[in-house]
Amino acid sequence: MEFELSSDQKLFLATARDFLEKDYPLDRIRRTGEETTGFDRDWWARAAELGWTALLVPEELGGGSISGNGVRDLALLAEELGTGLAPGALLATNAVLAGLVAAHGTGPDHTAEIEALVAGESIASWAVYEPEGQWDPLAPALTASPLDGGGFRLEGAKDRVEAAGQADLLLVTAATPDGTAQFLVPAGADGVTVEPQRSLDLARAFGAVRFDGVRVAESALVGRPGDDRAVERQLQVALVVQCAEVCGGLVRMFDATLRWAFDRYAFGRPIASYQALKHRFADKRTWIEACQATTSAAAAAVQEESADAARLVSVAKAFVGDRSLAVLQDCVQIHGGIGVTWEHDLHLFLRRATADHSLYGTPDEHRRRVAGLAGL
Template identity: 65%
Template structure:
């Protein structure tokens, strides 16, 4: 959380909070049947009306942010959504928007798509992972072959968030000239989307097979010269959303566990009176503050487009994702057996944090990236 919020930001936060209270409950999430959708388009539409897909989109493309600093608003929002493990395509839509806006003006025009995503009318997602792969966006095995006026895409993507619900896929593929990205409608001929088991109950994943999918030249996002920069922007936004939503969730679960420490008595005294446990609470409190510090610093760097933004998002991801595990598992431990039951909320947060840890680079991946960036 930022230390000081403006009145507009507080209002933005409150509007998100009140919609989440109406549309969403952890209990519903817990009771989802296999195959039952975690969210519906109407609720995403209501979020979009509150600006959930608009913060990092310029006003002339149908977006707008309350503070004038879209990335910071996005971070604030991600924290709110993360604090209740909100389902919905918040991350994938904003990541695709980050790419489209970054590429805007450099390749084919996607103004219409940007507007449709920002308004919530359409849903898009980034198809970047491939079966069996670790984080390696530069090594796409999905190929895009030039076909006269357009391209033919072949290969398989997986871990595509909300792939079954999305209208559009942003496919990262390898062309004879190197890496490129394409906007592909899920309804296009040759696209087969199938659901994939997901650890996070609130975030459906899908496998996407592309079998001779033909798109026209206008499907390309950016140009060969901008692809690396656009990919980096998508990654930075994805990492920021992950870190911020983890922070929001950690705040909630830590507060719950502190309360438990005061309420739960053993041997005639509250758990919070045992030094062995107090010290663990102190460690968690410290890590939590550090998680917020690094997430906010990364948000400021991405907002400002600083040269160190790439480094700072990797610092944040590698740190927050790891400490989130430490904190949440300790929250489980301090709760005792009830902490590993389906009925408790903790696992919903642990699922989200574990899934966030895994996707868009693990802490280990980002540490190696930091070594690269530090010219070791």
């Protein structure tokens, strides 16, 4: 996605690739079948040792990036892991860390939780969607009612929570009398129940979470009620990770489809020689370059916390979200029947890309956000 990488960045990415290929080759993901249960916790702890959870966290909180630009490093890592369709909590944990770091110093202290997440000792996920609801992070129906003796009582439900069955901590958006707030709730707290859901993406498990009169202390608050900056930062990081990992998968499947077109013959000539297909390859090549351009511009804006970051992540999500599916479905078409079989890799990437298209705001929801940010 980026043209110039430092030797440290190259080493970081090569290590990540080797680590993933050794333990989670595509065949292992295919074998998990439709009953996705998640990933191996020890494996995640070792991934954390490689720095996958440290990139957005300042050094004084136990983190550290590779290049000094943690968001861009995270985008590069996500692209690499997207190429290999990694399981794990890269998006979930880093989105939560982005919020915790953004809110650091503005509310109760979460240094210990941040350090445990960076070390891979604990896993966190953002509980933001609600049953039957669409993307609307600042209008939760789940309530957090202040208790007389201090603390809050959470009542409501969340769903489409990534790695819900494996998360130790849930970052829960909730309505309070003072506006939308976020709480860091232990998944083992009394009144929290997790039900697995069916996930299109075989490498990622999701779950529905009920909060029945869950009591949390004031110290579970992240930032202050009504301060939406952390939510926006979490969204921006989630979108950068989504777009970057999809870029990685797109390049891999495009290259495989191009090779197929050279190797496959019809009527005595390679199908790569037919203009009807050549022109579609040219379009796909163009769209992939554009996906990389807009993702890398979004990552740079989020890195710099520029005023335009909110707009640029939505531009990237709207574009990559739809174009990735157009590219992958055309790769299926060019493969023919083999492209829709369980044994072929294409559906694994199509599953991931469809999930990334649909979650954290659909392309259309982000188009409307772009219109709003343009003053409409």
